[in-house]
Amino acid sequence: MPEGSSIPDKPRTQERGEAANGATRLRNEREILAAAEKVFATHGYRGASVQAIAEAAGLPKSNVLYYMGSKRGLYVRLLERMMARWNALLDDISVDDDPAEVLEAFIRSKMALSRRHPEGSRLFAAEILGGAPFLQEYLRGELRDWVQARARIFEQWAERGLMDPVDPVWLIFLIWSATQHYADFEAQVLGITGRDELSDVDVEQITTFLTRVILKGCGVTPPSAAPG
Amino acid sequence: MPEGSSIPDKPRTQERGEAANGATRLRNEREILAAAEKVFATHGYRGASVQAIAEAAGLPKSNVLYYMGSKRGLYVRLLERMMARWNALLDDISVDDDPAEVLEAFIRSKMALSRRHPEGSRLFAAEILGGAPFLQEYLRGELRDWVQARARIFEQWAERGLMDPVDPVWLIFLIWSATQHYADFEAQVLGITGRDELSDVDVEQITTFLTRVILKGCGVTPPSAAPG
DNA sequence: CTTGATATTGACCATGTGGTCAGGTTGCTT
DNA sequence: AAGCAACCTGACCACATGGTCAATATCAAG
Numbered sequence: 001m002p003e004g005s006s007i008p009d010k011p012r013t014q015e016r017g018e019a020a021n022g023a024t025r026l027r028n029e030r031e032i033l034a035a036a037e038k039v040f041a042t043h044g045y046r047g048a049s050v051q052a053i054a055e056a057a058g059l060p061k062s063n064v065l066y067y068m069g070s071k072r073g074l075y076v077r078l079l080e081r082m083m084a085r086w087n088a089l090l091d092d093i094s095v096d097d098d099p100a101e102v103l104e105a106f107i108r109s110k111m112a113l114s115r116r117h118p119e120g121s122r123l124f125a126a127e128i129l130g131g132a133p134f135l136q137e138y139l140r141g142e143l144r145d146w147v148q149a150r151a152r153i154f155e156q157w158a159e160r161g162l163m164d165p166v167d168p169v170w171l172i173f174l175i176w177s178a179t180q181h182y183a184d185f186e187a188q189v190l191g192i193t194g195r196d197e198l199s200d201v202d203v204e205q206i207t208t209f210l211t212r213v214i215l216k217g218c219g220v221t222p223p224s225a226a227p228g
Numbered sequence: 229m230p231e232g233s234s235i236p237d238k239p240r241t242q243e244r245g246e247a248a249n250g251a252t253r254l255r256n257e258r259e260i261l262a263a264a265e266k267v268f269a270t271h272g273y274r275g276a277s278v279q280a281i282a283e284a285a286g287l288p289k290s291n292v293l294y295y296m297g298s299k300r301g302l303y304v305r306l307l308e309r310m311m312a313r314w315n316a317l318l319d320d321i322s323v324d325d326d327p328a329e330v331l332e333a334f335i336r337s338k339m340a341l342s343r344r345h346p347e348g349s350r351l352f353a354a355e356i357l358g359g360a361p362f363l364q365e366y367l368r369g370e371l372r373d374w375v376q377a378r379a380r381i382f383e384q385w386a387e388r389g390l391m392d393p394v395d396p397v398w399l400i401f402l403i404w405s406a407t408q409h410y411a412d413f414e415a416q417v418l419g420i421t422g423r424d425e426l427s428d429v430d431v432e433q434i435t436t437f438l439t440r441v442i443l444k445g446c447g448v449t450p451p452s453a454a455p456g
Numbered sequence: 457c458t459t460g461a462t463a464t465t466g467a468c469c470a471t472g473t474g475g476t477c478a479g480g481t482t483g484c485t486t
Numbered sequence: 487a488a489g490c491a492a493c494c495t496g497a498c499c500a501c502a503t504g505g506t507c508a509a510t511a512t513c514a515a516g
Contacts, residue, residue: 043274125412129269129350131270136419169420171437176413184353194372209402210402213446
């Protein structure tokens with residue numbers, strides 16, 4: 001789907017400076033991005049219409065196109081923003097860290113991301129669901145490397161007897177899916193639990209639950225015990 | 229979204245018999261449903277076009293409408309088919325069953341469903357992602373009841389000391405998300421693991437992994453030990 | 457005030473959309 | 487062979503789609 005169009009339709013004005021600012025521009029762009037994230041998340045790329053985005057942002061359609069150049073450009077920009085958020089929580093870990101601490105931090109931060117940016121989370125999910133036409137490169141490159149680096153550390157932990165010798169990649173997928181679920185399937189969660197929304201308390205409970213089950217499930221003893 | 233249109237556009241002919249058969253009809257309907265499932269799963273309800281479905285089915289657009297009446301009707305029918313599949317694997321369990329056996333069967337059957345019907349699985353996911361406009365009733369009714377019935381049994385197991393006192397609803401969500409992941413996020417899984425597809429062996433490995441981690445994680449001892 | 461960049465937007469266009477319909481062909485039953 | 491229901495489909499419709507453009511309005515700097 002994403003044909004290689006080198007320059008993705010910047011507004012025809014202000015070609016000079018890379019990122020021209022302007023208070024109006026910033027404010028409007030923010031508004032548009034937020035609205036677009038919601039619409040794309042709900043209807044997917046094809047199902048979203050610029051008109052709907054414009055209405056959600058309280059602007060005429062032309063104005064949206066003026067700032068974003070094209071529907072495709074807007075979508076790509078949203079994906080990039082989401083990947084940036086994702087990357088931001090991937091701080092480095094080493095073999096010498098405590099598995100329990102790292103895994104808990106992993107679950108917590110991923111859960112927080114899904115909660116802080118549910119629309120972005122869903123946008124990402126919709127993109128993958130549709131076969132990831134815009135994210136192939138990212139998945140097979142950056143993200144793959146990141147996963148494999150983590151996986152190697154998990155394996156070393158297993159060798160040192162700090163955790164069970166489970167397949168580390170499946171473990172990462174387990175954490176991803178379990179945390180992502182509460183953003184992507186929010187409608188299902190709310191419908192089944194009969195709630196209007198998930199409170200902070202709910203989220204904390206879920207996080208604790210997931211941490212407990214997953215850590216115990218792969219034989220990691222919580223850090224409450226005596227340190228090494 | 230789903231306005232109450234009592235009669236969802238049956239083909240104007242054959243009004244008499246409820247479910248008129250005919251070999252041609254059956255064959256074509258199957259073809260159309262399969263094609264539609266794929267297109268809806270990839271692009272969501274709004275993003276899917278009847279034209280695209282028709283092309284995927286190798287039929288003219290008019291023919292698709294002839295059999296299915298309307299895009300909406302076709303979509304609803306697919307959702308219902310998927311819910312039926314889902315319901316089919318929900319056999320009854322009782323407090324006296326072995327938790328380990330039940331949980332493993334739960335994981336296995338859910339995994340098998342996601343694998344046997346990946347497009348249906350994704351279709352369902354897209355529907356939920358979009359706020360479940362067509363499935364509100366199902367979620368807040370049937371499915372909710374089912375979950376709560378199971379939850380009560382898990383609680384009783386916990387009381388009898390057969391498993392840890394974890395929140396049973398979060399546990400069910402954990403199993404759902406972990407298994408669903410391999411259908412819905414297939415593109416991500418394949419991209420990261422660098423595969424073309426998940427083999428039967430892969431799926432068996434994943435199932436074993438999930439069973440082991442989740443059972444251990446909530447303190448259920450595998451059935452290999454002496455039976456009650 | 458003047459000037460030039462930025463911001464705004466309604467009108468417009470080619471194409472795609474779901475859906476209808478009339479007029480045809482096929483195939484089974486009598 | 488006749489008749490009739492099922493099947494098939496190209497032409498068509500009103501409307502939504504992404505995108506362009508020219509005309510105007512706003513605003514900061516000289």
